Amino acid sequence: NNLRINGKVGYEQGPDLTLDGGAITVTHSYHRVMTEVSGDPDNVEVINGASASDIGQILILQKVPGLTNPAITVLDAGDINLQGGSKLLDNDKDTLMLIWHGSKWIQLSHSNNQGS
Numbered sequence: 048n049n050l051r052i053n054g055k056v057g058y059e060q061g062p063d064l065t066l067d068g069g070a071i072t073v074t075h076s077y078h079r080v081m082t083e084v085s086g087d088p089d090n091v092e093v094i095n096g097a098s099a100s101d102i103g104q105i106l107i108l109q110k111v112p113g114l115t116n117p118a119i120t121v122l123d124a125g126d127i128n129l130q131g132g133s134k135l136l137d138n139d140k141d142t143l144m145l146i147w148h149g150s151k152w153i154q155l156s157h158s159n160n161q162g163s
Contacts, residue, residue, distance in 0.1 A: 063111050066119070072096045073106055080119055080136070081111040087116045090133075093125040095146045104147040105155075114138030129154045 061075025063064045066083040069092035082089035092130040096102055110119055118137035123129040134143050140160035 058105070058107060061138045066091060069093060070095055074118065076105050077109075079109045079111040079139075082117060082119060086117065087125065091119060091121040091127070094127060094145075094152050097152075099149050101147050102149045106147070106152060107144045108143045108145070110136040110139050110141060127152045128132055129157075135159065 050131055058077040059075055061073065061078045063079045063081060064071040064073070065081050066089045068083070069090055071080060071091055073094060073096035077140045080091065094106070097106075108121065112128065116117075118135055121127060121134045121143055123132050123135065127145070128148075134154070135141070136143065138161070140158075142156075142158045143162075144155040144157075146155050147153075154159070
């Protein structure tokens with residue numbers, strides 16, 4: 048089967064996610080993330096919400112804008128496989144795009160866009 052798109056493609060934004068013990072649970076392909084405790088940096092170590100049958104799912108993560116929350120670091124650990132190690136989301140312009148491989152989230156791209 049072929050899919051042909053003549054127009055725009057967009058991802059419906061899921062709810063903003065708050066880190067919980069180093070984990071987030073995704074329900075959509077686009078989520079903004081915030082730290083567990085305001086004022087403290089935090090790490091994403093595990094991304095829950097995908098199953099073996101979700102192979103090929105795209106996930107875009109971004110820091111929640113407008114908050115004074117510090118940086119979020121997505122670690123190359125657990126079910127996350129990142130090129131060159133951990134990725135920093137330290138402003139609301141930074142993004143990380145991943146694809147689900149069946150057992151791990153694999154990095155497609157990381158954008159470190161200095162905020163303004």
